[in-house]
Every structure is written in structure tokens, then in C-alpha cells.
Amino acid sequence: MARVQLNQLVKDYRDGHKGIFRAVKSIDLDIRDHEFMVLVGPSGCGKSTTLRMIAGLEEISSGSILIDDKVVNDVLPKNRDIAMVFQNYALYPHMSIFENMAFGLKLMKYSKGEIKQRVEDAADILGLRPLLERKPKALSGGQRQRVAVGRAIVRQPKVFLFDEPLSNLDAKMRVQMRTEISKLHEKLDATMIYVTHDQVEAMTMGDRICVMKDGNIMQVADPLTLYNKPESKFVAGFIGSPPMNFFPGEISHQDGVTRFHASETTASPMHVIIDPKQNHDFSQLNGRKVILGVRPEDISEARDGQSPHLQATVELSEPMGAETYLHLRNGDQSFIARMDCSRRYQSGQCLSLCLKADKLHFFDPESALNLSINRSSS
Ligand SMILES: Nc1ncnc2c1ncn2[C@@H]1O[C@H](COP(=O)(O)OP(=O)(O)OP(=O)(O)O)[C@@H](O)[C@H]1O
Numbered sequence: 213m214a215r216v217q218l219n220q221l222v223k224d225y226r227d228g229h230k231g232i233f234r235a236v237k238s239i240d241l242d243i244r245d246h247e248f249m250v251l252v253g254p255s256g257c258g259k260s261t262t263l264r265m266i267a268g269l270e271e272i273s274s275g276s277i278l279i280d281d282k283v284v285n286d287v288l289p290k291n292r293d294i295a296m297v298f299q300n301y302a303l304y305p306h307m308s309i310f311e312n313m314a315f316g317l318k319l320m321k322y323s324k325g326e327i328k329q330r331v332e333d334a335a336d337i338l339g340l341r342p343l344l345e346r347k348p349k350a351l352s353g354g355q356r357q358r359v360a361v362g363r364a365i366v367r368q369p370k371v372f373l374f375d376e377p378l379s380n381l382d383a384k385m386r387v388q389m390r391t392e393i394s395k396l397h398e399k400l401d402a403t404m405i406y407v408t409h410d411q412v413e414a415m416t417m418g419d420r421i422c423v424m425k426d427g428n429i430m431q432v433a434d435p436l437t438l439y440n441k442p443e444s445k446f447v448a449g450f451i452g453s454p455p456m457n458f459f460p461g462e463i464s465h466q467d468g469v470t471r472f473h474a475s476e477t478t479a480s481p482m483h484v485i486i487d488p489k490q491n492h493d494f495s496q497l498n499g500r501k502v503i504l505g506v507r508p509e510d511i512s513e514a515r516d517g518q519s520p521h522l523q524a525t526v527e528l529s530e531p532m533g534a535e536t537y538l539h540l541r542n543g544d545q546s547f548i549a550r551m552d553c554s555r556r557y558q559s560g561q562c563l564s565l566c567l568k569a570d571k572l573h574f575f576d577p578e579s580a581l582n583l584s585i586n587r588s589s590s
């Protein structure tokens with residue numbers, strides 16, 4: 213049982229002759245008891261630094277970290293009741309799997325009986341029981357990763373920290389381990405904080421996801437809120453694969469109808485009528501420059517009688533099995549649509565397309581904030 217709070221947490225690194233580099237810029241985050249919180253963001257955004265500060269492996273420059281309402285800034289790592297699983301989980305090659313998992317407990321002077329019990333329980337949870345006598349070199353990558361998780365489980369910590377634990381595994385093993393860690397979270401009564409730069413991992417594993425960029429938190433929300441109501445263009449483009457498409461343009465309001473006109477499409481014009489049901493009144497934005505965001509699945513071919521929003525040429529068709537990703541171009545603007553797999557497309561083919569009117573996002577080109585969501589209620 214553990215709640216983890218970060219209050220105005222800052223990390224400054226000394227950066228040679230250039231002075232100070234601020235890797236984490238006064239972040240606030242409240243991780244609930246038993247929550248699976250994912251920290252996600254591009255390389256260098258401060259995920260590992262944040263995790264290492266929670267573990268006590270990195271000194272805090274300012275701010276505070278609370279575990280169960282107690283400030284732990286000055287508490288030694290070993291006394292924080294936290295276990296961390298790293299990307300590079302060095303197992304001791306000369307020790308058996310049992311000994312690898314038991315090692316930490318031995319140092320903590322647990323009795324032989326208690327150690328045996330804990331290691332066997334963890335081995336059962338992770339399906340490692342038949343492998344306990346083997347040496348690490350006789351295990352597959354996925355099995356070794358499970359041993360690394362096992363070493364954390366035997367300590368029965370209040371909080372688990374994972375720093376990209378699956379990035380050394382092949383794609384199939386990653387999916388399998390992802391499910392195992394999620395199941396483990398269901399089984400154990402622990403709070404988990406999981407760092408990744410893989411947004412699919414973030415979406416599938418997190419109760420909530422904290423998106424970071426340049427040492428700042430951009431948004432914290434459950435996966436679907438993040439997907440459907442991204443507060444900024446950065447979050448909109450980071451979450452989702454293939455990513456959201458962006459079209460720079462302008463909004464006009466005439467005769468009671470609000471429209472978006474793309475500015476970069478030169479081959480043929482792009483006009484989209486904005487759904488009046490959108491919870492933001494876009495007529496207020498008459499004449500304003502915006503960036504329209506639309507996800508690949510919200511683009512479709514115009515049906516008979518439907519007036520298209522834009523024309524585009526197929527540059528590449530990628531059949532994925534269940535669906536086809538179409539790489540499209542209209543003038544300077546390239547974008548991706550996700551289409552039904554039953555249709556075949558040829559390069560050079562011209563398509564008339566419609567965008568789903570109630571799924572459009574509009575971003576301010578200056579602030580990059582999403583103008584189409586009501587931030588206070590999201
Ligand atoms: N010891 C250090 N001294 C100076 N700068 C550091 C140090 N450790 C990290 N940094 C810098 O702090 C920033 C954040 O690093 P961090 O390791 O937290 O990133 P990350 O989000 O985990 O990235 P990745 O996805 O690549 O692991 C980076 O710009 C990094 O270069």
C-alpha cells in the first residue's frame with residue numbers, strides 16, 4: 213500500500229563548463245495507492261531521472277518526494293521500501309536463478325526458511341519454478357527478464373519502479389512480458405511506476421499515463437482520455453500509432469457555417485465543415501490560424517453523395533492484415549489514413565476523402581494547446 217507524491221520536484225545536473233542543466237523542471241505528480249502509473253516521453257525527457265529520484269539513487273535538487281504522506285527526501289534507498297527493475301538487469305552469472313533471486317534477502321539477513329518461501333512464491337508467480345537450479349546463461353532473454361522482476365518481487369516492496377525493463381527483448385517477448393507485468397500488478401498489492409518510451413506499452417499497461425517532454429509533465433490522464441482529449445499537439449502526436457495527422461490552416465465563419473481551410477494543400481483545396489456539436493464554439497475563431505489534427509482512423513473515402521473534404525493521391529499502401537495504412541499526399545501535405553483491409557489501393561490512385569467531423573482537433577499554432585477541448589472539465 214503506497215501513495216507516491218512528487219511536489220515541485222527539480223533535478224539540476226552540473227553540465228561541464230556550460231553551468232547547470234535542468235533535467236526535471238518542478239514537476240507535480242500524485243500516484244495513487246495501487247496505481248500503475250506509466251511515465252512516457254521521448255529520449256532525454258527526464259523519465260529515468262525522475263524514477264531514480266523516487267528510488268533515492270539520485271539526489272533531489274529541490275522539491276519533495278512523499279511516500280504514504282511522509283517526506284522521504286533524506287531516507288536512504290534501502291529504507292524506502294521500493295524495488296527497481298532496470299533495463300540492464302545484470303544477473304550474477306555464477307549463481308543459480310534461486311541464488312540470484314535470494315541474494316538481496318540474504319544481505320537483509322532473512323532466515324533461510326523465509327528466503328526459500330519468498331523465492332518459491334515469486335518463482336510460481338513468474339513461472340520460473342522449473343528453472344531455479346539453472347544458471348542465467350541457460351535461460352532465454354524473456355526468462356532472464358522474469359528473474360530480474362523476481363528479484364524485485366521477493367522483497368515485497370510497497371512500490372515497484374520499472375525503467376524500460378522490456379527494451380532488450382524481441383517484439384513477441386515484449387508483448388508476453390507486458391501482459392505478465394500487468395497480471396502481476398493485479399496479483400500484488402503494490403504501486404507500480406513504469407518508464408517507457410514506447411507509447412503502445414504505455415497505453416496497454418497504464419491505469420494512468422504521465423507524458424513528459426523536456427523535463428516537464430505535458431499531461432496526466434488515463435489512456436483513453438489521453439487519446440481522445442490530448443491537451444496539446446505534442447501529446448496528440450506522441451500517443452497513437454500511426455500518429456495523428458496535422459494540417460495547418462485557418463478557420464472561417466460565414467452564414468452560420470464554420471469551416472477549416474488548409475493552407476499548405478496546393479494540389480486541390482481542403483475545406484472541412486466543423487461539426488457545430490463540438491463542445492467548443494469555433495465561430496469565435498473566425499479568421500484565426502489553427503492546426504487541424506485528425507487521427508488516421510478518422511479519415512475515410514467519401515461515400516456516394518457525400519461531398520469530399522479533400523482529394524489525395526496514394527503514395528504507398530501498407531497492408532497490415534486487419535487494416536491498411538495509406539500514405540497519402542495532397543500538394544505539400546502528406547498524411548496517413550487507416551483503411552479497411554478489404555479494399556486494394558494502387559500507388560498514384562486519386563481518392564476523395566472525408567474527415568469525421570466530430571473527431572477533429574484544433575491546435576493553436578503558437579501555444580500548441582488544443583482549442584477543441586474544455587481543459588477544466590477534462
Ligand atoms: N549524470 C548526468 N549528468 C548530466 N546530465 C545528465 C545526467 N544524467 C542524465 N542527464 C541528462 O538529463 C536528461 C534526462 O535524462 P534521463 O536519463 O532522465 O532521460 P530519459 O527520459 O530516461 O531518456 P531515455 O528514454 O533515453 O532513457 C538528458 O538530457 C540527459 O542527458
Ligand SMILES: [Mg+2]
Nearest residue numbers: 259260261375
Ligand atoms: Mg531512461
